[in-house]
Amino acid sequence: MNVDNLARRAAPRPARALPDDPTIALLSAPERRIAAAIWHGRAESELRAAGSFTVIARTLEAAGAPPELVAIARRAIADERQHAAICAHVAATYALDPLPPVRTLALRVPIHPGASPALQRVLHVVGQSCLNETTGSAFLEGCLARSTAPLASAALRQLLADEIDHARIGWAFLAMVDDAMRTQVAAWIPTMIAANLRAWRDRPHHAITDRLVEHGCPRWEDVDAVVVAAIDDLVRPGLAHVGVVAT
Numbered sequence: 001m002n003v004d005n006l007a008r009r010a011a012p013r014p015a016r017a018l019p020d021d022p023t024i025a026l027l028s029a030p031e032r033r034i035a036a037a038i039w040h041g042r043a044e045s046e047l048r049a050a051g052s053f054t055v056i057a058r059t060l061e062a063a064g065a066p067p068e069l070v071a072i073a074r075r076a077i078a079d080e081r082q083h084a085a086i087c088a089h090v091a092a093t094y095a096l097d098p099l100p101p102v103r104t105l106a107l108r109v110p111i112h113p114g115a116s117p118a119l120q121r122v123l124h125v126v127g128q129s130c131l132n133e134t135t136g137s138a139f140l141e142g143c144l145a146r147s148t149a150p151l152a153s154a155a156l157r158q159l160l161a162d163e164i165d166h167a168r169i170g171w172a173f174l175a176m177v178d179d180a181m182r183t184q185v186a187a188w189i190p191t192m193i194a195a196n197l198r199a200w201r202d203r204p205h206h207a208i209t210d211r212l213v214e215h216g217c218p219r220w221e222d223v224d225a226v227v228v229a230a231i232d233d234l235v236r237p238g239l240a241h242v243g244v245v246a247t
């Protein structure tokens with residue numbers, strides 16, 4: 001997708017209403033606690049993604065990316081904050097007891113030792129947008145495919161609609177860099193893919209029941225399969241398409 005097409009998507013998105021969900025009352029107390037913990041954790045991850053896009057917007061600006069692309073990255077900051085609010089609402093709806101406030105987790109901007117400042121900038125965009133947002137979109141699709149509960153399904157749909165655009169920021173940017181930079185990026189891809197997989201696998205593993213799957217909380221082995229497939233079927237072909245071929 002080119003920048004012009006992306007720019008048409010840069011207008012602020014209106015907040016959409018979320019439905020009531022009578023099926024939540026059919027869950028057991030332990031299931032509701034797990035669902036609340038998972039959605040609360042997602043709220044914190046979304047808030048951290050807002051911080052990541054603050055860095056990405058600055059990075060794109062410093063790298064001389066077109067203003068339209070910077071504007072879309074800035075809108076992604078607002079999108080991620082809205083996602084955090086959506087997930088916090090879902091978590092609170094499942095919770096039987098008051099939940100702690102959603103924390104602003106420390107932002108860990110990856111360090112790429114030995115990379116030049118220009119290469120660091122490109123790697124930051126590739127890591128957050130092409131990798132995190134592409135695997136994140138696949139994860140949400142996997143959750144949604146198994147979800148039947150009205151609230152969880154509506155929330156997942158809202159998140160997914162935006163994450164796909166967030167991934168496109170990185171692909172559009174990567175298509176603009178020169179061949180020498182693409183060659184340098186390629187050398188970092190295996191390390192970055194390993195870091196992305198590690199981040200998914202380090203997440204808490206809850207005791208997921210069939211009913212929790214229906215509420216947008218899949219089993220960790222299914223998440224793992226979805227993420228691995230996204231890397232093989234979307235990330236690697238996407239990188240090859242823009243001329244970044246990992247060796």
Ligand SMILES: [Fe+2]
Nearest residue numbers: 046049080083
């Ligand atoms: Fe998000």
Ligand SMILES: [Fe+2]
Nearest residue numbers: 049133163166
């Ligand atoms: Fe996102």
